[in-house]
Amino acid sequence: MPGTDPLLLDEISLLLVWTAVAIYVLAFIAYAIDLARRSDLAIKAKDEVVARELVTAGGGGVIDASPRSSASGATPARPRYLWARMGTALVALGFLFHLAATVLRGIAAERVPWSNMYEFALTGVLLVVAVYLVVLTRFDLRFLGSLISGLAVVLLGGATLAFHVDVVPLADPLKSVWLVIHVFVASLATALFALAFGLSVMQLLQARRERKLAVAAASPDAAAPRRSFLQTLPNADALESLAYRFAIVGFIFWTFTLIAGSIWANDAWGRFWGFDTKEVWTFVIWVLYAGYIHARATRGWRGTRSAWLSIIGFAAVLFNFTIVNVFFKGLHAYSGLTS
């Protein structure tokens, strides 16, 4: 947009970012209330079913409205989670502001808006939210809503506070189509790993609850586990399969990130691989997720142990994005924070 002051555009963009963050905070609250209320809802739903079954018992009909979840990951008869709906609506609204902010930043800079730490965060979190919203159309993953919106608040808010820099022209090494491809695909992979991470966390919680339930069922004196939102979630196995499905798509994107990065490195630095710090961490993450995939196929590692690998993998992704970018010395000095 020639003639428009890029600084002004960036200021508007910032305003939109903070609006988005505020809306994500509200979404987080709504989702948190949803989780807190789910156990009650589940009990109520069960009571209703029991009541209906009593009513229809004479007719011999079978009503499959038990809140027990199915392996496909969707709860069969969806209870109406009002707060969760509100959360999703808020996330969608926040996403629109966020999208506008990101596009505006791109216009202000006259290039793709993912060329320094602040912009990586802006676009990366945008993709996390986008993937979450897209996935919601196929799977009811609203139980991950508080995690995703919480992650969005922390990462986007934190990055804006800590990493925001004014728009400056690109440094020469960043003028490459590979910037567009490599970073974008990496962000996409991160978004998918984030979902897998959330599901693996839920899987661990659910597995613990299932173990307790089993114990309670086996011995009458053992206390039954407390009621919790976990009752309304798919079982641990289903959560694991779903986590795996996101992780493998993320893994493909990450593999591509690795290859695209090597091609770029070969153009920019004259070698496709040199164990630069960022390269090391990209490799470590790739190997961790390869380990996760193997763990799921290995007897004795399936289940809880493989879930931990998915969690460690995502921790490494976050570490790579934050700590490695800012504090580690290397050729990938593109945080835009120095000099």
Added chain:
Amino acid sequence: MTEPADGVLRPSDHADSAPPSGEDIASPRLGVVGWLRWGWRQLTSMRTALVLLLLLAIAAVPGSLVPQRSADPNGVTQYFTDNPDLAPVLENLSLFDVYTSPWFSAIYILLFISLIGCVLPRTKHHWKALRSQPPRTPARLARLDDHRDVVVPVPAGQDAETVAAAAVDTAAAQLRKSGYRVARYDGRGTFSVSAERGYLRETGNLVFHAALVGVLIAVGVGGGFTYTGQRVLVEGQAFTNSLLDYSSFNPGRFVDSNALAPYSMTLDRFDVSYIPPGQPGSGQAGDFAANVTTLTPDGQRQEGQVRVNHPLDVQGDRVYLLGNGYAPTVTIRNAQGEEVFHDSVAFLPQDANMTSLGVIKVADGMPEQLGLIGFFYPTMDTLTSGALTSTYGDLEYPVLTLRVYAGDLGIDDGTPRSVYTLDPTGMTQIAGGDSGTPALRLMPGETQDLPNGLGTITFENEAPAGATGYEGSVKRFASLSIHRDLAGPWVLGFATLATLGLLAALFVPRRRMWVKATPQGDSVRLEYAGLARGEDPTLAAAVDHVVERHRPSLPAPGDQSLPDTGKVD
């Protein structure tokens, strides 16, 4: 899982394999062969592969915490200076060369042996599976997780056997059309078709793992045929592609350093632009471009540009732009007025505004050898402390300052010395510092006397006649890196293959499907069942789909479909 994973040979501790029998664990005595076999089985087990993968991930981490010789040799030197006690310990653990260290190598070599031990038998097995029939229909399909039951009546005037056979015929045809390999197993009063699809999944898995071996070999072998050389070229200078003309040269093991592609290259001009003051990012340099002319032995002259991200291809070599800077041209004359030094000297940039440091050595023609340590400021300014600094990268107010030392340069005894450093121990400082004479300070075109009547020094103005300001008054240099890389394309090829294999291995569903028809007097019982081989989240839907497609071909009235009662899919 009701069936052992017979179609795919996997490590025995694969999640889908049958659990190990008691015998395996309790074998009391093993001979040497027995132990070897046991060891091999351990090495090629899934658990070992997994542990080795995790070890590899962990082992790679220290290389990002400690500077590595391969990526950051200066960092290593600095580390030794900063941590004199710790550094030797780390050195003994190969922590400055993690990725070539014995322990790192051990991990990945074991991993790849395990991988090969895994892939070879599976390839053989898969090869056989590819050419054999889908296996016999299990006797009790109802035991499978994904199972549907349909009972259809036999229309009047037909017999149940015919209806059942016809139904299975149609099912077989439909399955074949959907990409299944099918086999009929009729007999003992039932008709059935056994179908399997998704062999590509296992093919992809094998291709992926084999391609990883390919990547490793390409890197290992290709590295032997690769060379890199560095050369600094000042505007107007030329170099020939031979060992002698490089300032540093790293050939792989199999490179014949005397047979490099013969060509020469001249740096005609180095372009750079700066963002003017007052704009965002002011002072930032960009659009670096080394404009060069190459001359091949057959007399062909070709102009080209070396830019960041855009290396230049010359005769199979690739030329990269590594760095750039100023190369002030200095002329020194002795007391008799004879020229004893005239050269453009590359000064190494020290900061973003191109404050640059360089060294001039005058070996002959003076009563004593002279060494000069110079700072060049393209746009000089004075800090409040009185120290000089550069405030902008371009030539706005270029100033060269020089400290002068007289004595023995130490270059006559054959010890190699870097052209970028001067060790003044044993020399007397005659200008600058505590010498009593101020450091020399020149702008382009100026000449000054050297101290002690030694002669004169001139900072030449290289600007073409008629230039305004200081534009072009000081030459620039480009630091070029010349590579021949035979590994790259192979590595890329194998990596692409690996990705394609991975896509197939992860997303092509491999499954078996059975349709069985059992005549039961005046009705026929149809059973449909599917079995996933590996991850297959869409199996249930696929079985439903088979049922749906089959239904129209069946006798219509009164048919009822019972969902499998055992499980919710």
